[in-house]
Amino acid sequence: xxxxxxxxxxxxxxxxxxxxxxxxxxxxxxxxxxxxxxxxxxxxxxxxxxxxxxxxxxxxxxxxxxxxxxxxxxxxxxxxxxxxxxxxxxxxxxxxxxxxxxxxxxxxxxxxxxxxxxxxxxxxxxxxxxxxxxxxxxxxxxxxxxxxxxxxxxxxxxxxxxxxxxxxxxxxxxxxxxxxxxx
Amino acid sequence: xxxxxxxxxxxxxxxxxxxxxxxxxxxxxxxxxxxxxxxxxxxxxxxxxxxxxxxxxxxxxxxxxxxxxxxxxxxxxxxxxxxxxxxxxxxxxxxxxxxxxxxxxxxxxxxxxxxxxxxxxxxxxxxxxxxxxxxxxxxxxxxxxxxxxxxxxxxxxxxxxxxxxxxxxxxxxxxxxxxxxxx
DNA sequence: ACCTGAACACCGTTCAAGT
DNA sequence: ACCTGAACACCGTTCAAGT
Numbered sequence: 052x053x054x055x056x057x058x059x060x061x062x063x064x065x066x067x068x069x070x071x072x073x074x075x076x077x078x079x080x081x082x083x084x085x086x087x088x089x090x091x092x093x094x095x096x097x098x099x100x101x102x103x104x105x106x107x108x109x110x111x112x113x114x115x116x117x118x119x120x121x122x123x124x125x126x127x128x129x130x131x132x133x134x135x136x137x138x139x140x141x142x143x144x145x146x147x148x149x150x151x152x153x154x155x156x157x158x159x160x161x162x163x164x165x166x167x168x169x170x171x172x173x174x175x176x177x178x179x180x181x182x183x184x185x186x187x188x189x190x191x192x193x194x195x196x197x198x199x200x201x202x203x204x205x206x207x208x209x210x211x212x213x214x215x216x217x218x219x220x221x222x223x224x225x226x227x228x229x230x231x232x233x234x
Numbered sequence: 235x236x237x238x239x240x241x242x243x244x245x246x247x248x249x250x251x252x253x254x255x256x257x258x259x260x261x262x263x264x265x266x267x268x269x270x271x272x273x274x275x276x277x278x279x280x281x282x283x284x285x286x287x288x289x290x291x292x293x294x295x296x297x298x299x300x301x302x303x304x305x306x307x308x309x310x311x312x313x314x315x316x317x318x319x320x321x322x323x324x325x326x327x328x329x330x331x332x333x334x335x336x337x338x339x340x341x342x343x344x345x346x347x348x349x350x351x352x353x354x355x356x357x358x359x360x361x362x363x364x365x366x367x368x369x370x371x372x373x374x375x376x377x378x379x380x381x382x383x384x385x386x387x388x389x390x391x392x393x394x395x396x397x398x399x400x401x402x403x404x405x406x407x408x409x410x411x412x413x414x415x416x417x
Numbered sequence: 418a419c420c421t422g423a424a425c426a427c428c429g430t431t432c433a434a435g436t
Numbered sequence: 437a438c439c440t441g442a443a444c445a446c447c448g449t450t451c452a453a454g455t
Contacts (some may be wrong), residue, residue, distance in 0.1 A: 053419070076448060088450080089420050097448065146372075150379035152388070174396075178403040185372030185404075186365055189329075193368075196333035207337070213357075220361040220415075221368075228411030233401075236438070261431060271431080272439050280429065421454070427446060435440070 054095050058083065059103040063138065066104065070199070071140035076100075098151050105148030108134060108141050109156040120169035121226055128187050128222050129164045135191040140199070142192035159184050166229075179229050186221050191212075238276050241266065244355060245318040246321065247372035249287065253382070254323035259283075266275050281334050288331030292339040304409055310345045311370050311405050313329075318374040323382070325375035342367050349412075360413050369404050 061083050066074050067109040076097055079108040080087040111134050115123040135186050159180040164177035194214050200206040244266050249257050259280055263270040276282040294317050298306040318324040331337050340365040349359035377397050383389040 075446085077446085085263060086421055087421095087448080091449070092419060130348075146375075150376065152383055163322055173401075175403065178400045179407060181373075181376075181400065182404040182407055185369050185376075189365075189368030189372050192329075192363075193333065200335055213431085217361045217364065218242060220358065221365040223415055224365055224411035226411070227414035228407035228409070231410035231414060232406055258427085260427085268438095269440055270429080271441085274430070275438060419455085420442095422439095423450105423453090424452105425450080431442105431444080432444105433441090436438085 053078050053089070053093065055103065058090060058093055059100065059107050062100060062106055065140070066144065067139050067189070069139075071144055076223075098148075099153050102148045102151055102155075103146060105145045105154050106156040108138055108145060109154075109158050111137070112158070112161075115165065117163050120165050123165045124162050124229070125181065125222055125226060128183055128225075130157055131184070131187045132191055132218060135188070136194070137184070140195055142188050142195055146188050146192060163210070175232070179225075179232075183225050186225060187218075190218050190221060210215035235273070236266070236268070236276065238286065241273060241276055241395060242283065242290050247285060249324070249327065250373075251323075252324050254327055259383055281331075282336050284327060285331045285334055285336035285338075287341040288328045288337050291321055292337075292341050294320070295341070295344075298344050298348065302412070303348050306348045307345050307366065307412070308405055309407060310348075311366055314341055314350075314367070314370045315374055315401060318371070318378050319377070323378055325371050329375060330372050331365055331386050357414070362408075362415075366408050370410060394414060 052209060058079070062079050063075060065079055065082055070076070076087040076090055078091055080099075083090075094103070101227070112127075112130050115130075116126050117123070131175055132167070135145065138144075147156075149157075160175070162180040162183065163176045194212070197206065197212065201208045235413075245257060245262050248262055248265055252261070259273055260268040265271055266273075273283070277286070295310075295313050295384070298313075299309050300306070318328065318415075321327075328341075342360070345363040345366065346359045350356060350364055351410050354362070377395070380389065380395065
């Protein structure tokens with residue numbers, strides 16, 4: 052019951068069911084049938100554990116379609132959003148994990164390669180992909196934060212969010228901008 | 235020594251000097267010469283306090299220049315970044331505070347008005363401004379997270395970050411994209 | 418190799434009681 | 437009106453000791 056991968060998997064299940072606020076070392080240990088201190092034999096600290104959870108979430112993204120950088124990059128953004136929306140509070144967790152510098156899966160790897168193959172410089176590709184990833188993470192974080200407020204009953208559930216329309220607008224903006232900052 | 239505004243001001247000073255991780259109710263109370271429980275007479279909880287700190291930070295943004303929506307929106311992004319960089323961990327604090335729904339200062343108010351005046355619909359203006367704010371907050375959060383790692387000596391300080399060049403690239407992308415999604 | 422027990426140094430928050 | 441004292445219910449983390 053106790054290798055690094057199965058601990059991260061249990062943490063992801065706990066995240067899905069209870070949210071980031073309930074993902075404590077003690078709750079996770081209880082879910083694993085173990086004491087909290089046992090986790091520290093496998094991970095040096097909670098930050099490293101959350102980095103592993105982030106890696107697990109981001110590894111679920113499928114490969115990008117061929118057929119032009121525009122389609123590939125748009126698909127990447129849509130799939131990244133889908134992968135984040137599939138797990139409670141995932142955007143907040145992944146943002147923090149990426150900032151910690153302990154992750155091994157970088158969500159911008161694929162679009163950077165696509166943009167470089169389409170002729171942009173390494174720096175331009177990196178910066179454009181970073182801007183896009185920031186938009187997706189920020190957008191989904193806002194979506195999931197509002198979902199938390201609705202679950203906590205501080206917001207009514209009937210307010211039409213238009214989340215997907217706003218997301219598509221941002222995607223369009225970033226693609227049009229990329230096309231206009233020519234390689 | 236104890237109205238809401240002066241408590242928020244003391245919290246901002248503590249943030250600047252020690253960072254978000256050290257901004258606890260107990261540390262803040264000590265800085266105010268008071269016990270932690272005293273703060274709860276003025277603010278219902280820490281989230282509300284941090285929302286007031288976010289408002290204080292964002293209130294420092296100067297007015298936008300006239301002379302075309304492009305210049306105004308670019309200036310807004312540059313000034314928002316400057317205001318966030320002026321306070322330790324401000325991007326992370328402001329992101330969390332905006333997500334809490336307890337803030338009163340919305341950083342996108344000015345650019346939304348600019349874009350609407352330039353002919354975009356209310357929804358288009360809102361979505362574009364939101365995409366831009368997400369980029370700025372995400373970019374500065376990454377800058378300040380790296381600064382934390384450097385201070386903690388987990389990263390060397392000599393790695394040239396190119397933060398400003400990457401920021402300008404994103405600004406150019408978003409402006410070009412906005413211009414191409416015509417009103 | 419892997420886990421427990423027990424502690425350390427913290428948190429945010431509540432609330433009766435003081436002034 | 438404003439604050440203290442004291443507690444409650446948690447945290448992440450360490451480390452000797454067990455098996």
